[in-house]
Amino acid sequence: MSTKKEIKLDFNSAWELDPAPEDTKHVSIKKQYDLFINGEFVKPNSKKYFATYNPATEEKISEIAEADEKDVDKAVKAARAAFGPWSKLSGKERGKYIYRIARLMQERAREFAVIETMEGGKPIRESRDIDIPLAANHFFYYAGWADKLEYAFPNKNPKPLGVAGQIIPWNFPLLMAAWKIAPALACGNTVVLKPAETTSLTALKLAELIRDSGLPKGVVNIITGAGKTGAAIVNHPDINKIAFTGSTDIGKLIQKSIAGTDKKLTLELGGKAANIIFEDAPIDQAVEGIINGIFFNQGHVCCAGSRLFVQESIADIVIQKLKDRMETLKVGDPMDKNTDIGAINSKEQLLKIQEYFKIGKNEGADFYQSSCSIPKKGYFIKPTLFLNTSQSHRIVQEEIFGPVLAIQTFRTIEEVIEKANNIPYGLSAGVWTDKGSKIFNLTTKLRAGIVWANTFNKFDPTSPFGGYKESGFGREGGLHGLSAYLDLK
Ligand code: NAP
Ligand code: MG
Secondary structure, rough: OOOOEEEEOOOOOOEEEEEOOOOHHEEEEEEEEOOOOOOOOOOOOOOOOEEEEEEEOOOOOEEEEEOHHHHHHHHHHHHHHHHHHHHHOOOOHHHHHHHHHHHHHHOOOEEEEEHHHHHHHOOOHHHHHHHHHHHHHHHHHHHHHHOOOHHHHOOOOOEEEOEEEEEEOOOOOOOOOHHHHHHHHHHHEEEEEEEEOOHHHHHHHHHHHHHHOOOOOOEEEOOOOHHHHHHHHHHHOOOOOEEEEEEEEHHHHHHHHHOOOEEEEEEEEEOEEEHHHHHHHOOOHHHHHHHHHHHHHHHHHOOOOOOEEEEEHHHHHHHHHHHHHHHHEEEEOOOOOOOOOOOOHHHHHHHHHHHHHHHHHOOOOEEOOOOOOOOOOOOOOEEEEOOOOOOOOOHHHHHOOOOEEEEEEEOOOHHHHHHHHOOOEEEEEEEOOOOOOHHHHHHHHHHOOOEEEEEOOOOOOOOOEEEEOOEEOOOEEEHHHHHOOEEOO
């Protein structure tokens, strides 16, 4: 079945996607989006708008308002005014609103999925089956906690922190918004959220949904812009908490900017996960885990399994099977349900990945790509391996954030633990083995916030997510995710 996805470039009316089979039917995208402050859409102070593009076609999709310091101030004031009444509502009442947001998100799931894929470049299969349902699940999950905070933290007298400034990246736009907003609201905080410049649309659709949900005005404010807008949120004096997900460089900058203030901070930063395959692992299953670990969402995943460690005795067979499996991956139109690897999110990111290709080759690693074809237009990268890499290579140490896997071999468990940990990051890791004892041994010794065993990239609202070292601090998800938005005595 072909998915026709021609877009009418009519700026006078809401955009309609050509009615392709099922998914694209009810999607409307406005020609221009304003800032969502105090329950309504308002023009930015500067009157400036920036364009957002479809990375698979390089076509302009819409225009997005650019918020400056005055807009940030307006949003923070709205959130502050809403904080009193919102935090005094009973947990049960707050929970009702959050449940309503979750249900509306489910109802509009297809529209969210299509827009997420159009603007972000990820395969529709992923936005439809993973991102959007998980985002709704986060709202459901935290709605359930809203009236149980006293039980979650007995004798701690949990109190909300106040106004939370939340800044998110472009790789999981709606999901990251859900990770941030749902626990903040459940705990009685109010929110000013800024999505990333290249992926504002689903956050703005969420703003429409929140307006429709009847959530009291000012409880959630969503303002768009680029790095400067984010910095204005961080530096606003009346913010009580900053929750940031993004790169380690910006995370460090934020930590410096708020040093000496009493703002609370959680940072979810970069990663370079070790995916470790032992000789006793179920090999075909492990190969699927390697594929999922690095090619899911084009490898734009902070917890991606971007370093493969394969035990020497099975290295040849694993690498051969991996190459064979890579030949079956379809790279291309993200809107096509058969696509495995969609578009790289932006030209900037495409260039960054290509730069790492040069770096890796110059470092002497062997470069390998599958033989698939990629579209002429749009930003695409073939699934890529670097073989014969060593621990000191930049392609092994640095986060590439693309469909690029650096492969090393190892002999002993001690050796692989040391190599896996010998890196500035500590977000996630994967272990593939038949032996439970090996799993237990490794989970205690790997310095990573999340360790998956015989699986990879599994997410659930109930389990805490976060890093060590330069991957940040604080946890999102589960009970831990609640405590990040509470003052606990
Ligand atoms: P980024 O450049 O750090 O941007 C993240 C967010 O911060 C964006 O909204 C960005 O705005 C904003 N920002 C930029 N400069 C800022 C400043 N000076 N002050 C405040 N905010 C500022 O990261 P990215 O390139 O979008 O995302 C990729 C990174 O995120 C990767 O390193 C990845 O590992 C990490 N990540 C981590 C997790 C996790 O949970 N640990 C999850 C997902 C992604 P603009 O983009 O609009 O400029
Ligand atoms: Mg950026």
